[in-house]
Amino acid sequence: MKVELLELKENRVRFLLKGVSAAFANGIRRAALAEVPNLAIDEIALYDNTSVLFDEQLALRLGLVPITAEDPSVFSLPEECQCGGAGCPGCRLDFMVTVEGPGMVYSRDIKFTDPSVRPVVDTIPLVVLGEGEKVVIEGYATLGVARSHAKWNAGTLCGYKNLPKIEIGPECNGCGKCIAECARNILVLEAERIKVTDPLNCSLCKLCVRACETGAVKVEPVLDCFVLSIEGDGSVxxxxxxxxxxxxxxxxxxxxxxxxxEFA
Ligand SMILES: [Zn+2]
Incomplete structure (x- = not known):
């Protein structure tokens, strides 16, 4: 197996995996979606909620706010914590939300006791408060994996595709019909010949193959080579x-x- 890094950003990584099966590439995709420990608000106590939203709706919105920590490795999954899951600073991250209307309650109003823990984005709207309306919420976030609940899902867009192999044969007459068909704009005309600018960006739709009247364009997937793209919500x-x-x-x-x- 060979790995080649194509792109590395804070929230997105793209890499090439060569010499593996589709099941192996899919295993990485699924593990990135379901097995990565991530923080999410797990339990709340509502002391006051005179907003237009029901308590349950507010709880749901809080659970879906992506939460991040400067160093998530210092926290444990409740079931693996030294407290045995009873709840301690190592596995429970307490927070409070206290806002009085009029105005919007944003994710930035979720104030964690631990200053290294915060919502990934400050401006996620949670609920609009009218004059005199109020929310007072206390609760805690825990580490968890998306296999047990989607709110712990750190991966948002995780996918893979076969590496495309694009060949332009000598039959090419430079008519340019394939260029007009390509939705990814990866074909250009150079010296009356078609040239592929970015084969990794090809979606294997084969519209160019259909458009080519001389049969010069050939697009095939490389069966043991995959482009993996792992993108998160910023929490991990x-x-x-x-x-x-x-x-x-x-x-x-x-x-x-x-x-x-043991059975061998
Ligand atoms: Zn604990």
């Missing part, structure tokens, strides 16, 4: 998401290997 760095997802796969593979060895 994309680089860490890939690391944690692959570590989880390795851990499970080792567990399975050890288990099978």
């Amino acid at each position: 760095k994309a680089r860490d998401m890939v690391w944690m997802a692959t570590s989880e796969i390795r851990k499970r593979a080792e567990y399975l290997g050890n288990w099978l060895a």
